[in-house]
Amino acid sequence: MSLSESIGLALVGLGCVFYLAGTVGLLRFPDVFSRLHALTKADNLGLLLVCTGLAVLEASWRVALLLASIWLLGLLAATVSAYLIARHAHHAGAAGRPAAEGERP
Amino acid sequence: MTTEALAGLVFVPLVAGMVAMLLPARAAGVLVIAALALVPVLLWPVTLAVWHGGPVLVELGGFGPPLGIVWRADPLALSMLWFTALVALLVSLHALAGFRPETAEGRRFWPQWPILIAAINALYLSADLFNLYVTLELVTLGAVVLISVGSKSVAMIAAMRYLLLALMASLFYLLATALIYGQTGTLDLYLAGERLQDGTLAAAALMLMITGLLLKSAIFPLHMWLPAAHGNAPWSVSAILSALVVKASLYIVLRVWFWTAVGIDTQMAATFLGVLGAIAILYGSLAALVQERLKMLIAYSTVAQLGYVMLLFPLASTAAFRGVTMHLVAHGFAKAAMFLAAANILRALGHDRLRRMTGIDQKLPIDLAAFALAGVSIMGLPPSGGFLGKWLLLEAAWARSGWGWMAVIVLGSLIAAAYVFRVAALSMFGSGRAGRVEVPRTLASMTALALALVAIALGFAAAPFFALIDRGLPPGMLP
Amino acid sequence: MTPELLVDVILAVGLVALSLRVVSGGELFRDIVVFIVFGLVVALSWARLGSPDLALAEAAIGAGVTGALMLMAYRRLASRSGGASGDRSRRLRLAAPVAVLAGTAVAIIGLAALGIDGASDSGGAAALAALPATGLGNPVTGVLLMFRGLDTLLELVVLLVVLLGAWAMMIPGPPPALHLVSRDTPLVAALLTIAAPLCVLVAVHLLVVGADEPGGAFQAGAVLAAGGVLLVLTGVLRPSREAGPVIRLAVLVGPAAFVVVGVSAMAFGRPVMELPGLWAVYLIETAMMISIAVTLSLLFGRSGGFRRGGP
Amino acid sequence: MSSLAVYVVAAAAVFGVGVYGLIVADHVLRKLLALNMMGSAVFVLMVAVSGSAQGRPDPVAQALVLTGIVIAVAATAFALALLVRIHHDTGRVTLSERGDDDD
Numbered sequence: 001m002s003l004s005e006s007i008g009l010a011l012v013g014l015g016c017v018f019y020l021a022g023t024v025g026l027l028r029f030p031d032v033f034s035r036l037h038a039l040t041k042a043d044n045l046g047l048l049l050v051c052t053g054l055a056v057l058e059a060s061w062r063v064a065l066l067l068a069s070i071w072l073l074g075l076l077a078a079t080v081s082a083y084l085i086a087r088h089a090h091h092a093g094a095a096g097r098p099a100a101e102g103e104r105p
Numbered sequence: 106m107t108t109e110a111l112a113g114l115v116f117v118p119l120v121a122g123m124v125a126m127l128l129p130a131r132a133a134g135v136l137v138i139a140a141l142a143l144v145p146v147l148l149w150p151v152t153l154a155v156w157h158g159g160p161v162l163v164e165l166g167g168f169g170p171p172l173g174i175v176w177r178a179d180p181l182a183l184s185m186l187w188f189t190a191l192v193a194l195l196v197s198l199h200a201l202a203g204f205r206p207e208t209a210e211g212r213r214f215w216p217q218w219p220i221l222i223a224a225i226n227a228l229y230l231s232a233d234l235f236n237l238y239v240t241l242e243l244v245t246l247g248a249v250v251l252i253s254v255g256s257k258s259v260a261m262i263a264a265m266r267y268l269l270l271a272l273m274a275s276l277f278y279l280l281a282t283a284l285i286y287g288q289t290g291t292l293d294l295y296l297a298g299e300r301l302q303d304g305t306l307a308a309a310a311l312m313l314m315i316t317g318l319l320l321k322s323a324i325f326p327l328h329m330w331l332p333a334a335h336g337n338a339p340w341s342v343s344a345i346l347s348a349l350v351v352k353a354s355l356y357i358v359l360r361v362w363f364w365t366a367v368g369i370d371t372q373m374a375a376t377f378l379g380v381l382g383a384i385a386i387l388y389g390s391l392a393a394l395v396q397e398r399l400k401m402l403i404a405y406s407t408v409a410q411l412g413y414v415m416l417l418f419p420l421a422s423t424a425a426f427r428g429v430t431m432h433l434v435a436h437g438f439a440k441a442a443m444f445l446a447a448a449n450i451l452r453a454l455g456h457d458r459l460r461r462m463t464g465i466d467q468k469l470p471i472d473l474a475a476f477a478l479a480g481v482s483i484m485g486l487p488p489s490g491g492f493l494g495k496w497l498l499l500e501a502a503w504a505r506s507g508w509g510w511m512a513v514i515v516l517g518s519l520i521a522a523a524y525v526f527r528v529a530a531l532s533m534f535g536s537g538r539a540g541r542v543e544v545p546r547t548l549a550s551m552t553a554l555a556l557a558l559v560a561i562a563l564g565f566a567a568a569p570f571f572a573l574i575d576r577g578l579p580p581g582m583l584p
Numbered sequence: 585m586t587p588e589l590l591v592d593v594i595l596a597v598g599l600v601a602l603s604l605r606v607v608s609g610g611e612l613f614r615d616i617v618v619f620i621v622f623g624l625v626v627a628l629s630w631a632r633l634g635s636p637d638l639a640l641a642e643a644a645i646g647a648g649v650t651g652a653l654m655l656m657a658y659r660r661l662a663s664r665s666g667g668a669s670g671d672r673s674r675r676l677r678l679a680a681p682v683a684v685l686a687g688t689a690v691a692i693i694g695l696a697a698l699g700i701d702g703a704s705d706s707g708g709a710a711a712l713a714a715l716p717a718t719g720l721g722n723p724v725t726g727v728l729l730m731f732r733g734l735d736t737l738l739e740l741v742v743l744l745v746v747l748l749g750a751w752a753m754m755i756p757g758p759p760p761a762l763h764l765v766s767r768d769t770p771l772v773a774a775l776l777t778i779a780a781p782l783c784v785l786v787a788v789h790l791l792v793v794g795a796d797e798p799g800g801a802f803q804a805g806a807v808l809a810a811g812g813v814l815l816v817l818t819g820v821l822r823p824s825r826e827a828g829p830v831i832r833l834a835v836l837v838g839p840a841a842f843v844v845v846g847v848s849a850m851a852f853g854r855p856v857m858e859l860p861g862l863w864a865v866y867l868i869e870t871a872m873m874i875s876i877a878v879t880l881s882l883l884f885g886r887s888g889g890f891r892r893g894g895p
Numbered sequence: 896m897s898s899l900a901v902y903v904v905a906a907a908a909v910f911g912v913g914v915y916g917l918i919v920a921d922h923v924l925r926k927l928l929a930l931n932m933m934g935s936a937v938f939v940l941m942v943a944v945s946g947s948a949q950g951r952p953d954p955v956a957q958a959l960v961l962t963g964i965v966i967a968v969a970a971t972a973f974a975l976a977l978l979v980r981i982h983h984d985t986g987r988v989t990l991s992e993r994g995d996d997d998d
Contacts, residue, residue, distance in 0.1 A: 073782075080775045084765060112856045116847055119741065123836050123843075126748075127829070166846075167855040168731045171703070172710035172955065213752040220745060227738065235959050239738045242966050246742060246973060250749035253977060258985050261753075265923065265977050266990055272930050272970055273917070276937050279963060280690070283941035286956065287697050290706025290946075300703055309693050592898045596905035603909045603932050607916030612924060619928050626935050629902060633942055634951045638960055642935075646964050650931060650971055657924060657975040661982050679918040687911020690940070694903040697944035706946070708953035723954035724961065732958065739962050746969040750976040755983050802965055883972045886979070 004056055011053030018046030032089040040082045047074050107154045108163050111176055113147040114186065114226045122220035133215035138197045140219055144190040144226075151178050152187075152573075160577055162232075171291030177232040180577035181430060184570070185229045185356060188434040191559065192348050192441050193222050195552045199445050200341040202549040203452070210339060213254045221247035221345070228353050234282045234292045234365075237357050238275070245271045245321065248350045255339030263333035270320055270330055277317030284310035285365075298365040311366050312374070318361075321354035324415060325385035328408045332392075335404035335444075340452070343400060344444035347407045348437040355414055355433075362418065363426075363579035375418040382415025383513040390520035394527065399447045399457040402524060403440065406483060409517060410436045413498065416510055420501040423582045427571050428497025435482050435490030435563050442479035442556035446472040449545040449553060462532045471550040473532060478557035480525030485518040490563025592632055598625050616654045623647025636798035637724045640790070644806035649880055652813060656884060719862045721796030728800065729865050733846060733857045740839040740872060743879050747835060750883055751827070758825060765818060772818055783811030791873055795862070801838075801869040805876025812881030816890070823887030831878065831889040838875030841868050899943050906943070910936040921989045923978050927971055934967045 001009075025038025051071045055064040121140030125133035154161050160179035169175060178186075200214060224247060228240035249271070252264040286292055288307065289300035301307050323331035335346050362371070389409025396402040410432075417429040449472045450465060451457040466473050482491030495514055502510040563570070602622040606615050623646045630639035711723050711731055720726045728736045765772050787804040794800035815821045827835075845864050846857040859865060882889070909932055916929030938960045945956035982988050 076775065076778060080771050083771050084769075087769070108856060109850055112847060112850065116843060119839075120843060123744070123840060126832055126836060164855060165734050166730060166732075166857040166859070168710075168714070170707075171705060172707040172714070172727075172731050174732055174734050209752075213748065217745065217748050220741060224738070224741070227734075235962075236732075236735055236738075239735050239742070239962065239966070242970070243738055243742050243745060246745050246749070246970060249973070249977075250745060250752060253749070253980075254752050256752070256980070256984070258981065261977060261981050261984070262987075262990060265974065265981060268970070268974055268977070269923075269926055269930065269990075272967075272974075273933075275966075276930075276933055280693075280937050280940060282959075283937070283944055283956070284693065284697050286707070286941075286959075287944040287946060288700055288703075290703030290708070292707065292955075306693070306696055306700065589898060589901070592901045596901045599905045600908045600912065603912040603916075606928055606932060607912055607919070607925075609919070609925075612922065615925070615928060619931070622932065623935070626939070629905075629939065630942075632898070633902060633939070635942060635957050638938075638942070638957055638964075641961050641964055645968050646931075646935065650968050653968075653972050653975055654924065654928070657979055660979045661924065661988055676919055679915050682918060683911045683915035685911075686914040687907050690910045690936075691904055691907030694907055694940050694944060695900060698897075698899055698903060701946075706953065707955040708945070711954045724957045727954050727958035728961065732955075735958075735962055739965055742966055742969050746973045749973045753973075753976040753980040755980060802961060883976070886976060 004059065008053045008055075008057035011049050011056060013053075015046040015049030015051075015053060018042045018049060022046060033086060036082045036086055040078050044075055044078055047071055106150050107161050110147040110150045111161065111163055111178060111230065114144060114151075114230065115223050117143050117147065117223075118219040118226065119223035122216050122218070122223065125216040125219065130211045130215060134197075134201050134211070137215050137219045138194070138201060141190070141194050141197050141222065144222075145187070145194070148183070148187055148190060152183055154178075155180060155183055155576065156573060170293035170296040171289075174231065174233040174236045175293060176230040177295075178230060180573045180575075181356075181359070182229045184430055184434055184574065185352065186226060188437050189222065189225055189229070189349055192344075192437055192556065195556050196341050196344050196348075196441060196445070199344075199448070199549050199552040202546045202552075203340045203448065209256075210254055214251070214342075217247060217250055217254070218345075221251070221350075225349060225353055229356065232294045232360075234285060234294060234297065234361075236292075237360075238278055238282060241278075241321070241354060241357065242275060244350060244353050245275075248346055251342045251345065252334055252338045254342065257337060257339065259333070260337040260339065263330065263337055267330045267334045270327075274317040274320035277313045277320070281310040281314035281317070284313075294360060294365050298367050301365065301368060303369050307366075307369055311361070311369060311371075314361060315358055315374075315378075318354045318358045319381075322351050322358070322411060323408060324355075324411060325381055325388055325408065328385065328389070331408055332401055332404040335407060336398065336401040340448050341445065343404070343448065344441040347404065347444055348441035351407065351411060352433060352437060355411065359414075359417070359429075367580050371418075375421065378415050379419035379510065382412040382418075383510070385409060385412030385415065386513055386517040387520075390517050390524065393524045394520060397459060399450060399459055399462070399528065400444070402459070402528070403443045403447055406443075406521065406524065407440060409521070410440070410483065413495070413514070413517070416498055416502075416514070420498065420505060420507065420510065421582075422501045422504065423575075423578060424497045424504065425501035426578060426582055427574055428494045428501060430494075430574050431490055431497065431563065431567070431570065432494030435494055435560050438556050438560035438563070439479040439482040439489075439491060442475050442553050442560060443483070445549070445553035445556065446476040446479070449549050453543050453545050455543075459528065459531050462528075463534070465532045468544065469550070471547075471554055472545070473529070475550070475553035475557045477525070477529055478554070479560055480521075480528075482557070482560040482563075484521040484525055486522075488564035489561045490567075491560065493564055493567050588632075595625060595629050595632060599629065613655075613658060616651065616658055619654065620647050620651035623651060637722070637800065637803075640798055640803045641806075644803050644810070648810065649806055649884075652884055656886070660886075720865065722794060722798065722800070724798075725794050725800050725865070729868060730859055733842070733859065737839060737842045737846065737857075740842065740875065743876065744835065744839060747879050747882060750886065751888055754825070754886065754888065776814070776818060776820065779814060780811050783807055783814070787811075787873065787877070791869055792866075794869065795865060801872035802876060804869075805873045806880065808873060808877035809880035809884070812877060813884050816881065816885050819893045821885075821890040822893040823885040824889045824891045825887070827882075827888040831882070834874055834878040835882075836875070838868075838872040841871035902939055903943050906936040906939040909933070910940075923974070923988055923990060927974055927978075931967065931971060934963070938963055 022039050022042030026035050029035045051067040055067050117140050121137050163176040165174045224240050224243035231237050249264045249268045253261045289297045291297050320327045335343050386409050389405050393402045393405035413432050417425050482489035485492045485495040605618045627639045627643040711727050715723050715726050787808040790799035790804040849858040850856050913929045913933030920926045942952045942956050945953040
């Protein structure tokens with residue numbers, strides 16, 4: 001296994017760890033805001049690491065550019081949807097309330 | 106010339122429907138009727154070509170089997186096309202008198218209706234298992250849309266039930282198509298028939314396919330959805346459903362059974378299907394006998410009459426094939442006539458309860474006459490087309506010493522006579538008098554009568570009809 | 585077990601588990617969301633089965649459009665859950681055995697069919713053989729437009745019929761506004777400025793590469809429809825009751841282009857439905873994309889047409 | 896066991912699950928979910944059993960499935976429109992047998 005391959009795989013693995021952390025946060029945190037916090041922060045970083053790892057593995061500028069745009073789009077979608085969910089939750093008054101059983105994703 | 110005419114059968118109504126979307130309703134109605142009037146004209150050169158040279162084949166896009174789609178106009182397809190063209194034209198005239206252009210129903214009906222005809226024509230022409238699937242979906246969805254056009258709750262719920270069953274039936278059909286394609290590498294009905302090896306897999310595929318198709322054709326015990334859907338559909342639509350739409354899936358069963366499954370041992374399945382048909386005849390006729398509403402009575406009669414088609418599988422002879430083809434066509438005309446007459450009566454009285462129809466023989470004589478004449482063909486009295494169909498089936502059963510089949514055919518006709526006479530008797534001698542009557546437009550009544558007369562006249566046109574059918578019998582049947 | 589097979593097994597187990605979750609009868613909203621996830625796993629399975637065309641179509645149309653339509657209908661039904669009817673327990677007792685029987689039968693048939701070597705001169709082989717002469721690189725596009733074009737044309741007509749049906753089923757009165765968030769909401773304007781042009785860009789890309797690589801009019805139309813849905817949800821477009829002439833023409837242009845090209849072939853002595861060249865493929869696919877996108881957006885908005893929304 | 900066989904078994908299982916869902920569901924929306932899953936199962940089977948050409952699935956089978964997916968979506972869309980209208984007119988979201996034959 002070459003150096004670039006091991007670096008790439010390590011980055012992808014690290015990204016997966018962040019995804020896992022985000023998911024655990026989503027499942028374990030008590031209310032909407034902290035869940036969103038865990039999900040967006042950890043997952044965006046995870047996506048970045050996975051994309052970087054894949055770019056290193058693929059070693060092509062075209063693929064790297066595509067992966068970069070995927071990450072940016074992911075950021076955009078995550079930002080807007082997290083904002084909208086938080087806004088909705090704030091208006092609905094669910095802000096500080098611990099999630100009821102039925103709301104668990 | 107023949108190819109262009111064949112293409113016209115599909116594309117003329119299709120384009121008419123598309124253009125009708127852009128027009129106001131009255132202009133759309135006129136355009137649609139003009140387009141549908143062109144269809145019989147286009148059928149002439151095709152009929153002549155088939156009469157003189159046998160089946161006409163068109164490879165679409167220039168790609169033939171095993172890859173491309175083939176249109177195949179043979180006598181069976183032609184008789185269905187002719188019958189569809191004439192019924193469609195007369196039903197359109199009836200609809201013109203009924204679906205007033207200013208109403209929402211009128212606006213919705215005219216684009217939808219010629220597209221349905223285009224789909225039915227494409228279905229009869231197609232000799233490709235997957236293309237048949239697409240056309241059948243188009244026919245089914247078109248029919249469901251037409252049932253719900255009136256926005257009547259009962260009809261919409263019936264349409265939903267029909268749609269869910271039809272979706273499930275399509276999955277069966279698709280799975281079977283995949284199995285046949287996997288084994289033979291082609292979707293062409295005839296090439297697949299040549300390549301299909303007799304075995305468990307082929308049998309399973311055919312079983313799946315035919316189950317799906319019978320579900321769509323409402324063959325007993327898969328008929329539950331039909332009466333509610335056909336009995337509650339608006340105005341001219343019931344006639345379209347009972348005369349044209351249910352025939353489409355049944356036609357595919359005949360095609361697959363007699364042209365694709367040639368090398369497969371189907372003896373037991375044939376008897377089974379025949380028994381289902383026999384039960385359908387008896388059950389449907391008896392259920393029709395006890396109905397309280399005219400349209401429901403006619404709908405149950407459809408369940409029964411479709412059962413006769415199933416007798417072809419166990420009888421499987423030239424006489425039976427001729428009989429069933431004649432029966433399909435004659436039933437289509439007669440049933441369309443009955444539903445149109447019922448639609449006129451329903452509109453005139455505001456209801457179609459049998460017990461409150463007394464006196465309509467005075468006020469709606471043409472409609473009652475149309476119903477009675479169509480009844481002559483349905484119960485199988487000479488000289489009607491219905492008589493010939495049932496007589497040939499009897500002959501086929503006699504030749505096989507199938508006493509049970511003969512008994513069913515005779516019994517079915519007797520019960521049919523009972524329910525037709527019940528309607529006539531109640532409307533003349535019943536106790537509950539009809540209230541205020543709004544006499545329907547003459548055009549609406551005349552179309553019903555014309556359809557009934559065609560059903561009777563078919564008995565006189567039998568010689569050329571059978572001569573045509575004999576030019577394209579299924580493999581293994583001799584003229 | 586190779587890593588590839590391991591991925592397949594994980595996907596397969598995921599498919600079954602998600603489907604079980606959908607039918608297990610929890611809250612309807614959650615079941616619809618799980619169904620969408622199921623669709624995405626199906627898309628991954630298509631990619632693993634070597635069919636990126638289907639992966640794209642499943643993700644965009646199967647999971648995306650179906651899911652969006654389901655959620656929309658759910659909202660309209662005001663989350664009313666089905667009342668248990670009297671015969672439910674009897675059906676429940678029957679359901680499990682029937683389901684097991686059906687699944688087993690399909691598994692036996694499917695596995696048996698896997699073991700059979702199909703005919704060597706299959707339609708697929710013929711398609712690959714005929715492909716170079718057409719100038720196309722993607723055999724699926726070849727089958728859809730050139731070799732079996734009638735199927736595709738009739739499929740467009742199916743969409744048309746369904747739209748007519750949906751119009752007939754429109755609830756009387758003005759259609760309710762659909763937008764969930766206003767354009768003035770912070771960030772939403774930013775999303776619109778980036779996402780809406782991007783949808784068009786991606787759609788055109790899918791359309792153009794569809795000739796040689798995975799993609800095509802259906803996938804492109806679905807992506808474009810997603811952009812339309814975004815405009816509806818943010819109130820840029822508002823549903824209106826009547827379909828104007830532009831909407832009607834847009835809905836018709838796909839099947840019309842196909843019919844015109846397919847029929848006019850006969851005037852030049854060519855077989856009906858034959859396409860005269862690559863330009864015809866691009867022309868028809870562009871027209872198809874427009875029709876599909878507009879039809880899907882209208883079905884989503886459950887409306888006759890659209891008008892520009894106020895601020 | 897090959898990859899194809901894995902997917903065939905999974906598809907068959909999903910088909911069975913769909914049948915179960917179709918039978919037990921009262922809500923029409925749930926029936927449609929079940930039917931759509933059965934559809935996906937059939938599509939996977941179609942591609943799996945149709946064999947391959949040059950290492951990729953048979954192009955004809957892929958085109959058929961693409962057509963099938965679009966038709967399934969179209970039918971679902973109409974069913975949903977019909978359901979919303981039925982619900983609006985009658986308040987019902989189920990198809991249980993109650994006075995369907997008369998009006």
